[in-house]
Amino acid sequence: MILPKTNRLTPEQLAEITAVVAEFGCKIQPIIGAVRTIYAIVGDERDELMINRLEGLSYVDRIDRIQSPFKLMDRRSDLATHRITLGGAVLGEELLVIAGVCTIDPKNPNYFHETAQAVKEAGAQVIRGGVWKPRTNPYSFQGDTKSLDILMEGSRRTGLPVDTEVMEEAHVKLALDAGVHVLQVGARNALNYSLLRAIGRAVAERDTVVLLKRSLHMGPLSEFISAAEYIAAFGNPNIILCPRGTAPTLDGYRNHPDESITPLLKEKTWAPVVVDPSHSVGKASYVPACALAAVAYGADGLCIEAHVSPNQGIGDDPKQSLTPEVLTETITQAKQIWNLRRPVKAG
Numbered sequence: 001m002i003l004p005k006t007n008r009l010t011p012e013q014l015a016e017i018t019a020v021v022a023e024f025g026c027k028i029q030p031i032i033g034a035v036r037t038i039y040a041i042v043g044d045e046r047d048e049l050m051i052n053r054l055e056g057l058s059y060v061d062r063i064d065r066i067q068s069p070f071k072l073m074d075r076r077s078d079l080a081t082h083r084i085t086l087g088g089a090v091l092g093e094e095l096l097v098i099a100g101v102c103t104i105d106p107k108n109p110n111y112f113h114e115t116a117q118a119v120k121e122a123g124a125q126v127i128r129g130g131v132w133k134p135r136t137n138p139y140s141f142q143g144d145t146k147s148l149d150i151l152m153e154g155s156r157r158t159g160l161p162v163d164t165e166v167m168e169e170a171h172v173k174l175a176l177d178a179g180v181h182v183l184q185v186g187a188r189n190a191l192n193y194s195l196l197r198a199i200g201r202a203v204a205e206r207d208t209v210v211l212l213k214r215s216l217h218m219g220p221l222s223e224f225i226s227a228a229e230y231i232a233a234f235g236n237p238n239i240i241l242c243p244r245g246t247a248p249t250l251d252g253y254r255n256h257p258d259e260s261i262t263p264l265l266k267e268k269t270w271a272p273v274v275v276d277p278s279h280s281v282g283k284a285s286y287v288p289a290c291a292l293a294a295v296a297y298g299a300d301g302l303c304i305e306a307h308v309s310p311n312q313g314i315g316d317d318p319k320q321s322l323t324p325e326v327l328t329e330t331i332t333q334a335k336q337i338w339n340l341r342r343p344v345k346a347g
């Protein structure tokens with residue numbers, strides 16, 4: 001829909017926009033109002049170049065799009081009935097909990113194994129463990145490929161699927177060859193379109209799940225959903241959206257908590273939403289409240305950092321990992337909120 005700056009376009013302006021959209025196989029249908037005339041684009045209005053050319057015309061105020069730019073992730077797409085199952089849980093039917101260490105310590109694998117067992121007992125259905133780490137400080141521990149074996153050993157011992165972050169194409173291949181069940185795309189790479197494409201291509205013929213974090217710098221929600229579309233375009237619709245806080249930070253928290261975007265996402269996309277409260281608030285004492293708020297806002301699950309002995313952990317674990325006791329309590333309360341979300345039965 002083209003909204004002009006004036007009440008209506010001149011015949012010359014109308015001829016110009018008609019010629020622009022015709023190049024993209026579309027037509028213009030004026031909708032004449034009492035005061036103002038607007039101009040519908042009839043046809044597939046998703047071509048970015050067509051929209052850019054129209055927006056560049058001096059007499060065009062703005063373009064309102066009716067069709068969404070994401071074909072597969074749109075909640076009106078045929079994929080809307082698609083269900084993702086992880087660790088025996090069908091997303092949307094029961095609360096999914098992904099929990100475990102921020103960073104696997106390759107020198108002390110037992111912390112990871114003990115944590116994996118503890119988070120399983122707390123009710124998590126997926127174990128997380130960072131093998132490769134995106135660190136702000138280049139001199140901080142960057143992860144170690146050796147940790148991939150520890151991660152997979154944890155999966156064998158617990159019988160649960162595992163999640164780890166991949167930062168480059170080489171990680172994708174290593175993780176898939178090792179049998180990682182959930183590839184995590186981190187906040188720093190959520191706008192790395194060549195990596196998103198590479199992941200989409202690599203998981204196309206598999207049942208691997210991709211957990212896509214929201215970037216610190218994503219603006220409109222459509223930017224987040226379009227990033228997921230890059231992966232889905234290759235054929236694997238097992239994609240979970242993961243809000244994890246954005247920039248600029250809310251003073252005192254690690255990021256600006258964004259668990260409240262879930263209802264907005266669900267209006268646009270069918271994709272399940274699993275919120276990461278750990279990176280959102282960045283301090284263990286704030287994590288449970290953020291986790292519960294996320295479930296109240298309609299999240300399908302939570303991704304929480306936990307450690308049997310946070311002080312002995314590396315990466316984010318000392319500051320933001322929950323102990324198994326607090327994780328157990330948080331999951332119990334989160335499930336109570338989940339149950340409250342069910343519509344109250346009449347009578």
Ligand code: PEP
Nearest residue numbers: 102186187188213244279
């Ligand atoms: C993580 O999950 O440990 C992590 C680095 O997350 P994010 O990409 O959200 O910062």
Ligand code: MN
Nearest residue numbers: 102305315316
């Ligand atoms: Mn972390």
